[in-house]
Amino acid sequence: MQMRPGVLWLRMPLPIPGLDFINLWLIEEAGGWTLVDTGVKSSKLQKIWDEVVARHLKGKPITRILCTHFHPDHIGLAGWLQQKFDAPLWMTLGEWTFGRMLALEETPDVPDEVISFYQRIGFNEDLIAALKARGYGNFSKAVTPIPRHFHRISEGDVIRIGGHDWRVIVGNGHSPEHACLFNAELNLLISGDQVLPRISPHIGVYPGEPEARPLTQYLDSFAKFADLPADVLVLPAHGDPFIGLHVRVAMLQRHHETRLDAIVAALQQRPHTVIETLPLLFRRDIKDHMTLAAGEALAHLHHLMHQGRVVRHRNAAGVFEFSHGNAEAQAAQ
Known part of the structure; x- marks a missing residue:
């Protein structure tokens, strides 16, 4: 056409x-x-x-x-x-x-540092097993x-x-x-x-x-x-x-702002791991797309950290948890 x-x-x-x-x-x-x-x-x-x-x-x-x-x-x-x-x-x-x-x-096996990354963001044994089964170097x-x-x-x-x-x-x-x-x-x-x-x-x-x-x-x-x-x-x-174009850009901005606000509201109630934030962002079935979904959730959490609205720490299991708050304010206490 x-x-x-x-x-x-x-x-x-x-x-x-x-x-x-x-x-x-x-x-x-x-x-x-x-x-x-x-x-x-x-x-x-x-x-x-x-x-x-x-x-x-x-x-x-x-x-x-x-x-x-x-x-x-x-x-x-x-x-x-x-x-x-x-x-x-x-x-x-x-x-x-x-x-x-x-x-x-073209490394066939998933490298250890990749597995460690996903363990840190809350992948359990089943998710890690699925990650390994998909192999590496698929691009x-x-x-x-x-x-x-x-x-x-x-x-x-x-x-x-x-x-x-x-x-x-x-x-x-x-x-x-x-x-x-x-x-x-x-x-x-x-x-x-x-x-x-x-x-x-x-x-x-x-x-x-x-x-x-x-x-x-x-x-x-x-x-x-x-x-x-x-x-x-x-x-x-x-x-x-x-x-x-400008209407669509405004819609995309609001889309992400809404998702960011939903995460902050949930973190005001209690800390969340990356995996625990997924229901806040996705209404559809994501079980076959967990690396994509987790990557997107992490992108939102990192943006909130950059804005000073969220802080990150590791729990007793070594998994990242995110809480509502300001890192500088917490450090000053």
């Missing part, structure tokens, strides 16, 4: 319950196409790509691959497409580096080999694509340096996962950076979109394109 002259919307299937598909964007240039995001590694998607190239690209090749971030549904086929078309990969440094690092991590199974070389893009860069200027806006929180693209002339924003129309992107803390504050970074990133037009057409990675 054409969103603007020379800008095509391509929807690819995803084997991820609740998402089902990803939106990819093709921007026509004189000698080919710039592709924004690629889809996950899948023989089915490779066949779809072959059909798209044969039937819909006017006989032109893909001449540039630009990935918004390192998650497999966005970078999964970048290596295969790069080899197929000899097209350079464009990404932010943080995203390319993180993707390359995870793709090279590499969801991506074709990520190219060893890339073209770096950064905040504020202006990239000429299809006869138009596209400004790079780098968001944080969902991933290290997520690239969005704004075209003032066409009034388009390719938002990737940074701003989605119906769901909040996943914001989580993981063993590689156990003290991270991704929710703080995510909420701070919204300021970068404040100067964009109210009627900009947003092209997200999941869900349908929409108009109403």
Whole structure:
């Protein structure tokens, strides 16, 4: 589907319950196409790509691959497409580096420090057993080999694509340096996962950076979109394109504020472990997604610690507990 002259919307299937598909964007240039995001590694998607190239690209090749971030549904086929078309990969440094690092991590057994991280946040023996059963290094199974070389893009860069200027806006929180693209002339924003129309992107803390504050970074990133037009057409990675960027940003802010307030209200009653906060954040069944859910809960707790509303300590079992209060005030007592 054409969103603007020379800008095509391509929807690819995803084997991820609740998402089902990803939106990819093709921007026509004189000698080919710039592709924004690629889809996950899948023989089915490779066949779809072959059909798209044969039937819909006017006989032109893909001449540039630009990935918004390192998650497999966005970078999964970048290596295969790069080899197929000899097209350079464009990404932010943080995203390319993180993707390359995870793709090279093929340790089959879950490392002890990863197990220790999840024990500290309250995983019991059954949850640890399930964690071990899933194995480690699974990222590499969801991506074709990520190219060893890339073209770096950064905040504020202006990239000429299809006869138009596209400004790079780098968001944080969902991933290290997520690239969005704004075209003032066409009034388009390719938002990737940074701003989605119906769901909040996943914001989580993981063993590689156990003290991270991704929710703080995510909420701070919204300021970068404040100067964009109210009627900009947003092209997200999941869900349908929409108009109403600032309304949606306000909704996402309120969503997280409500969840943060719910945690604080519960902690005013008694201390909670990370696992004990999960019912405050999730109404659906999360038993098959405990690492994601716990990572998101921890992101909210770390943001509250940063705000000075919550303090952390270890209980007798060595598990982190979080309480309502201010660390400086408690230290002064």
